[in-house]
Amino acid sequence: MLSRNLPTLSILVFLGIWQGLAIFLHSSLLPSPENVAHVFWQHCQSGELPYHLGVTLLRLLVSFTISMLLGCIIGITLGRNEKLNAFFDHWLVIFLNIPALVTVILCYVWFGLTESAAILAVVLNKVPNVVVMLREGTRALDKDLLNMAKCYQFGRIKTLRHIILPQLHPFLMSATRSGLALIWKIILMVELLGRSNGMGYQLHLFFQWFDIASILAYTVAFVGVIQLLEFALLKPLDNLALKWR
Amino acid sequence: MTTVHIQIHEKTHHGTKIPTIENFELTLNAGEFVCLVGQSGCGKTTLLNTIAGLDANYSGAIHVANKTLNPKIGFVFQRPCLLPWRTVRENIELVFVNQKVISKTHIDELLALMQLTAYENAYPKQLSEGMCRRVSIIRAFAINPDLLLMDEPFVSLDAPMAREVSELLQHLWQKRPHTVLFVTHDLREAIALADKLVFLTSRPMRVLKEINVSIARNQRNSKNVENFREQLIQNYPELQPLL
Numbered sequence: 443m444l445s446r447n448l449p450t451l452s453i454l455v456f457l458g459i460w461q462g463l464a465i466f467l468h469s470s471l472l473p474s475p476e477n478v479a480h481v482f483w484q485h486c487q488s489g490e491l492p493y494h495l496g497v498t499l500l501r502l503l504v505s506f507t508i509s510m511l512l513g514c515i516i517g518i519t520l521g522r523n524e525k526l527n528a529f530f531d532h533w534l535v536i537f538l539n540i541p542a543l544v545t546v547i548l549c550y551v552w553f554g555l556t557e558s559a560a561i562l563a564v565v566l567n568k569v570p571n572v573v574v575m576l577r578e579g580t581r582a583l584d585k586d587l588l589n590m591a592k593c594y595q596f597g598r599i600k601t602l603r604h605i606i607l608p609q610l611h612p613f614l615m616s617a618t619r620s621g622l623a624l625i626w627k628i629i630l631m632v633e634l635l636g637r638s639n640g641m642g643y644q645l646h647l648f649f650q651w652f653d654i655a656s657i658l659a660y661t662v663a664f665v666g667v668i669q670l671l672e673f674a675l676l677k678p679l680d681n682l683a684l685k686w687r
Numbered sequence: 688m689t690t691v692h693i694q695i696h697e698k699t700h701h702g703t704k705i706p707t708i709e710n711f712e713l714t715l716n717a718g719e720f721v722c723l724v725g726q727s728g729c730g731k732t733t734l735l736n737t738i739a740g741l742d743a744n745y746s747g748a749i750h751v752a753n754k755t756l757n758p759k760i761g762f763v764f765q766r767p768c769l770l771p772w773r774t775v776r777e778n779i780e781l782v783f784v785n786q787k788v789i790s791k792t793h794i795d796e797l798l799a800l801m802q803l804t805a806y807e808n809a810y811p812k813q814l815s816e817g818m819c820r821r822v823s824i825i826r827a828f829a830i831n832p833d834l835l836l837m838d839e840p841f842v843s844l845d846a847p848m849a850r851e852v853s854e855l856l857q858h859l860w861q862k863r864p865h866t867v868l869f870v871t872h873d874l875r876e877a878i879a880l881a882d883k884l885v886f887l888t889s890r891p892m893r894v895l896k897e898i899n900v901s902i903a904r905n906q907r908n909s910k911n912v913e914n915f916r917e918q919l920i921q922n923y924p925e926l927q928p929l930l
Contacts (some may be wrong), residue, residue, distance in 0.1 A: 586766055589741050589764070589768075590764065592741055593740070593764075594782040594784075594830070595757065604773070608772045610911050641736065
């Protein structure tokens with residue numbers, strides 16, 4: 443009984459503490475949950491929040507797709523090829539360690555304050571992470587199964603689909619999860635620095651007006667969308683692929 | 688069914704000085720069941736991998752069905768090597784190069800012969816070790832291979848289970864004869880299964896002796912196998928270190 447209601451209980455306690463603090467501090471810098479809900483509703487009705495959230499989600503979708511595809515291709519290639527890996531390993535370390543802010547600034551300076559520069563900055567930040575995860579996964583592939591595939595003349599596409607991708611599934615899932623979390627954060631920075639719409643741009647405005655309630659309202663929308671993605675998309679994908687276990 | 692001719696001048700593993708295989712020559716007649724007998728680690732697995740085209744780094748020539756390129760080869764590995772994310776039937780169907788020519792009845796027959804019909808929709812994790820072996824044997828037979836390679840397929844099974852799978856294999860092979868190259872280090876197993884025994888030296892591996900098994904297939908009970916084995920040891924003292 444308790445364990446089933448634990449998530450609800452835990453969230454209620456969180457809201458309780460927030461409410462208590464808001465009442466105790468009685469400051470415009472920490473609005474109460476009720477206040478934030480009200481502001482959230484107003485932003486929704488005006489259509490402002492859905493619009494900016496939509497813009498950000500679209501950017502997320504595009505940059506996420508590009509990064510995952512590129513990361514998978516490079517990661518699997520490096521994992522399968524010792525020599526290439528030995529050479530590009532150093533590049534990977536460099537790209538992994540460039541701060542996100544630097545890539546964003548450089549992309550805007552070199553390519554202008556454009557949409558493609560924004561997407562490129564996000565992709566450049568995310569790809570090295572995907573590469574590292576997929577490379578590890580590819581190295582851990584079962585050699586015997588690969589031999590089996592070769593002996594029975596599976597060919598490239600069939601081997602990828604039936605032998606390699608199922609084994610990479612856990613690595614793909616964790617790259618997806620950490621990727622979503624990372625890209626969210628970088629996209630906001632990209633929008634804050636060089637776009638005139640999206641969540642990051644809005645947050646920047648609210649910051650200048652010290653509109654804490656709006657900032658928190660946008661944050662709630664944000665967390666909500668990510669949770670929705672997790673439950674509506676990632677969990678079912680997980681269950682589908684792990685049926686055989 | 689096809690004649691197979693294997694000739695390997697030299698096969699040396701990367702970073703070693705002594706060749707693993709040297710001056711190896713063997714001919715398999717069509718439909719013949721040949722057992723390779725040799726000590727563990729003498730290079731038998733390397734030989735099978737080379738024949739299967741998994742290792743192209745050797746000097747020599749291998750002709751299967753008068754083809755040097757892409758003969759149809761069925762391989763039963765030491766491990767079952769089934770895809771855990773596919774059911775028994777999907778695992779078998781997957782090895783067909785052309786997915787359109789899969790004959791359902793053919794696979795049904797094979798499943799029935801190996802007593803796995805009830806498990807065709809099970810995943811490998813739900814099966815016993817012995818059943819997984821049987822699936823991997825079906826998989827190898829299913830494509831009607833020009834040559835069937837088996838690399839100690841019973842090695843990790845306990846004795847009763849190994850006997851059971853071995854009997855099913857003989858039964859299957861008699862219904863659907865193929866040219867078979869079977870690797871083992873167990874002489875009794877080899878005598879029970881083979882038309883011809885091929886004894887191998889340790890590294891560098893060569894053919895030491897070829898001996899035909901003269902017992903009729905329906906007479907191969909454990910007593911006859913044991914007698915044959917003892918005679919073998921008496922007649923060929925040079926094989927002693929292998930036995």
